[in-house]
Amino acid sequence: xxxxxxxxxxxxxxxxxxxxxxxxxxxxxxxxxxQGYDVTGVYMKNWSKDLxxxxxxxxxxxxxxxxxxxKLGIDFEVWDxxxxxxxxxxxxxxxxxxxxxxxxxxVMCNQEIKFKLFFEKAMERGANFIATGHYARTDGAKLLRxxxxxxxxxxxLYRISEDAIKHTLFPVGGMKKPEVKKLAEEHGLxxxxxxxxxxxxxxxxxxxxxxxxxxxxxxxxxxxEVETEKVLGVHEGAVFYTIGQRxxxxxxxxxxxxxxxxxxxVVAKDLKKNIVYVSKNLNDSHIWTKExxxxxxxxxxxxxNVLVRLRHRAPLISATxxxxxxxxxxxxxxxxxxQSAVIYDGEVCLGGGIIE
Amino acid sequence: xxYLDHAAATPVSxxxxxxxxxxxxxxxxxxxxxxxxxxKVNADYEAAKGEIAHAIGAKGNDIIITAGATEANNLAFTxxxxxAKVLYLKTEHDSVRNPARQFDYxxxxxxxxxxxxxxxxxxxxxxxxxxxxxxxxxxxLGTIQPLAEIASLIREIRIERMQxxxxxxxxxxxxxxxxxxxxxxxxxxxxxDLLTLNAAKVYGPKGVGALYVxxxxxxxxxxxxxxxxxxxxxxxxxVPGVIGFAVALKNAKEHLNGNRKKYAxxxxxxxxxxxxxxxxxxxxxxxxxxxxxxxxxxxERLIYALExxxxxVSTGAACAASKGVRSHVxxxxxxxxxxxxxxLRITLGETNTLxxxxxxxxxxxxxxxAEKARISG
Numbered sequence: 001x002x003x004x005x006x007x008x009x010x011x012x013x014x015x016x017x018x019x020x021x022x023x024x025x026x027x028x029x030x031x032x033x034x035q036g037y038d039v040t041g042v043y044m045k046n047w048s049k050d051l052x053x054x055x056x057x058x059x060x061x062x063x064x065x066x067x068x069x070x071k072l073g074i075d076f077e078v079w080d081x082x083x084x085x086x087x088x089x090x091x092x093x094x095x096x097x098x099x100x101x102x103x104x105x106x107v108m109c110n111q112e113i114k115f116k117l118f119f120e121k122a123m124e125r126g127a128n129f130i131a132t133g134h135y136a137r138t139d140g141a142k143l144l145r146x147x148x149x150x151x152x153x154x155x156x157l158y159r160i161s162e163d164a165i166k167h168t169l170f171p172v173g174g175m176k177k178p179e180v181k182k183l184a185e186e187h188g189l190x191x192x193x194x195x196x197x198x199x200x201x202x203x204x205x206x207x208x209x210x211x212x213x214x215x216x217x218x219x220x221x222x223x224x225e226v227e228t229e230k231v232l233g234v235h236e237g238a239v240f241y242t243i244g245q246r247x248x249x250x251x252x253x254x255x256x257x258x259x260x261x262x263x264x265x266v267v268a269k270d271l272k273k274n275i276v277y278v279s280k281n282l283n284d285s286h287i288w289t290k291e292x293x294x295x296x297x298x299x300x301x302x303x304x305n306v307l308v309r310l311r312h313r314a315p316l317i318s319a320t321x322x323x324x325x326x327x328x329x330x331x332x333x334x335x336x337x338x339q340s341a342v343i344y345d346g347e348v349c350l351g352g353g354i355i356e
Numbered sequence: 357x358x359y360l361d362h363a364a365a366t367p368v369s370x371x372x373x374x375x376x377x378x379x380x381x382x383x384x385x386x387x388x389x390x391x392x393x394x395x396k397v398n399a400d401y402e403a404a405k406g407e408i409a410h411a412i413g414a415k416g417n418d419i420i421i422t423a424g425a426t427e428a429n430n431l432a433f434t435x436x437x438x439x440a441k442v443l444y445l446k447t448e449h450d451s452v453r454n455p456a457r458q459f460d461y462x463x464x465x466x467x468x469x470x471x472x473x474x475x476x477x478x479x480x481x482x483x484x485x486x487x488x489x490x491x492x493x494x495x496x497l498g499t500i501q502p503l504a505e506i507a508s509l510i511r512e513i514r515i516e517r518m519q520x521x522x523x524x525x526x527x528x529x530x531x532x533x534x535x536x537x538x539x540x541x542x543x544x545x546x547x548x549d550l551l552t553l554n555a556a557k558v559y560g561p562k563g564v565g566a567l568y569v570x571x572x573x574x575x576x577x578x579x580x581x582x583x584x585x586x587x588x589x590x591x592x593x594x595v596p597g598v599i600g601f602a603v604a605l606k607n608a609k610e611h612l613n614g615n616r617k618k619y620a621x622x623x624x625x626x627x628x629x630x631x632x633x634x635x636x637x638x639x640x641x642x643x644x645x646x647x648x649x650x651x652x653x654x655x656e657r658l659i660y661a662l663e664x665x666x667x668x669v670s671t672g673a674a675c676a677a678s679k680g681v682r683s684h685v686x687x688x689x690x691x692x693x694x695x696x697x698x699x700l701r702i703t704l705g706e707t708n709t710l711x712x713x714x715x716x717x718x719x720x721x722x723x724x725x726a727e728k729a730r731i732s733g
Contacts, residue, residue, distance in 0.1 A: 067663075070657045070660035070661050075730075
């Protein structure tokens with residue numbers, strides 16, 4: 001039942017807001033409180049371990065979230081999902097990396113933690129809805145792209161269940177980011193201009209490479225030019241490298257090379273031999289493709305002619321989808337295996353799958 | 357703003373800042389340089405060290421300047437051998453607990469007032485105990501410890517060890533960081549072998565501390581280099597910091613009696629005007645520490661709500677609070693989880709006036725009322 005119907009009957013809808021300490025989820029709590037919901041803020045404690053050279057910001061984020069909750073006069077709780085997060089997200093991620101893939105832990109976190117465990121626990125606690133600070137919209141059981149195209153986060157949400165979509169509020173999905181910040185400032189929220197956390201939710205600023213070093217045994221290996229098999233340099237461990245990657249190879253000034261200013265790309269990896277193959281040839285067949293095979297496909301409704309997004313914020317590309325494989329009209333740069341291809345029909349996010 | 361967290365930090369007083377200024381600007385010379393203006397800076401530095409030492413009844417040569425109390429506490433533990441046993445009070449600050457835990461260690465129990473249980477200390481001293489560390493005043497409760505009694509116990513054990521030809525030394529270390537504004541500190545009277553001081557708690561600059569070292573204590577260097585600070589802590593001297601520290605400490609010493617009276621009165625106002633609390637630090641406490649428990653409430657929420665009204669307080673040690681860790685100090689004195697969660701630490705200081713304290717009591721009552729209304733609402 002819609003919340004306004006509940007309110008008409010004199011019942012107030014209960015909503016649990018996932019508050020990360022950032023401005024978006026803070027404004028969500030603010031808006032829902034103003035709209036008359038019975039709001040409880042929840043900090044999901046998914047990760048708290050410090051890594052070498054990097055202090056995990058969880059305690060600060062928690063303090064930011066709680067400070068906002070107190071300012072708004074709403075209830076606030078900490079829900080500990082560390083064990084589940086490790087099992088469902090971290091282990092999945094490490095397994096994928098060990099296979100040579102490049103997984104997206106945010107997608108998994110939304111599917112397994114935020115829109116499953118958090119959602120289920122909130123419902124058990126008598127919630128009518130959950131809410132988060134994601135930039136997305138819903139229409140019944142449909143997931144829609146955000147109004148702010150630049151911020152749209154449906155790429156990370158495509159795997160969440162219809163049941164969760166039906167019971168989730170995304171109040172900032174209809175707003176532009178600057179409006180959100182302005183609203184936070186006008187209401188005296190201290191984190192209006194807090195620096196956004198980048199990348200993976202828990203790895204934060206330490207970077208994936210440093211994180212993986214803690215958990216995966218890695219050894220340095222050879223970087224070879226694919227055409228000549230010539231050894232050009234040393235890499236830190238093949239699992240760290242992604243097909244198409246051109247940064248972090250440290251191949252400038254390779255002995256005997258004519259510095260033609262052209263960068264090397266990673267075109268292939270041999271995990272068994274721990275070799276990373278690179279090429280300067282932008283036309284290398286490893287890099288380009290006209291089709292992508294998907295696994296673990298989730299589609300909320302079928303469609304043949306679709307729009308596809310291959311990275312967060314990447315442009316939408318027209319394609320056809322047969323339920324397993326996406327066919328593109330023109331060649332595209334092949335995304336890394338393990339990343340997601342997200343499928344849209346207009347502004348509706350239909351689903352997607354993991355690139356093989 | 358009503359600042360009630362002087363145990364966490366104090367502002368640098370105008371007098372201290374004035375005294376420091378020339379040493380940032382005109383008198384910037386390296387004290388080790390050969391020319392006369394540098395020699396003068398060196399002389400000023402040594403004189404300031406002398407004043408710091410004098411404030412605790414020691415000589416300039418007896419103290420090592422450090423970058424704060426944490427470093428001084430760490431340096432103190434270099435006095436003992438690696439296989440020695442260490443005892444420290446259960447309520448010590450992390451800057452004592454963590455270096456102590458590098459050794460074979462045991463914690464000395466406290467009673468419900470936070471005072472050392474002397475019988476427990478006696479019981480735990482063994483043949484190879486070389487260090488006992490007990491803060492003069494605790495940083496969360498303000499509890500003052502009977503150091504002289506501990507020292508006299510240590511003296512007896514030393515005599516015993518000498519007679520039994522036990523070669524292990526036994527030292528008493530104390531962190532006096534929180535006590536300097538209210539207690540007249542004298543190393544001989546306290547009977548300590550090592551004493552930590554901190555400029556940042558006496559309206560001096562942050563990042564400056566000192567360790568008093570008795571003559572028979574041999575420390576090991578923490579940094580190697582040009583041999584400054586008797587070779588124990590190499591590095592160009594923090595001249596303005598030490599100049600400021602000396603002025604700050606002298607100032608604190610001169611105002612001890614006035615401070616005690618002023619804070620005792622303020623404490624009384626708080627205890628009279630704040631409603632529905634339980635006082636945690638009833639006895640043996642520094643006059644400027646007021647720890648109030650609002651059982652059933654979440655003190656962290658109170659802190660944020662008070663912050664919103666311009667009143668700054670804390671739950672416990674600032675460093676522990678920022679890690680989201682329950683206070684080991686409040687646990688040690690036997691408070692329940694819910695009492696710990698509901699405890700606020702108020703620490704009074706020079707920035708406070710009596711009007712502020714009345715106002716703060718009023719705001720605390722309002723904030724507590726609002727929280728209770730929210731919970732029952």
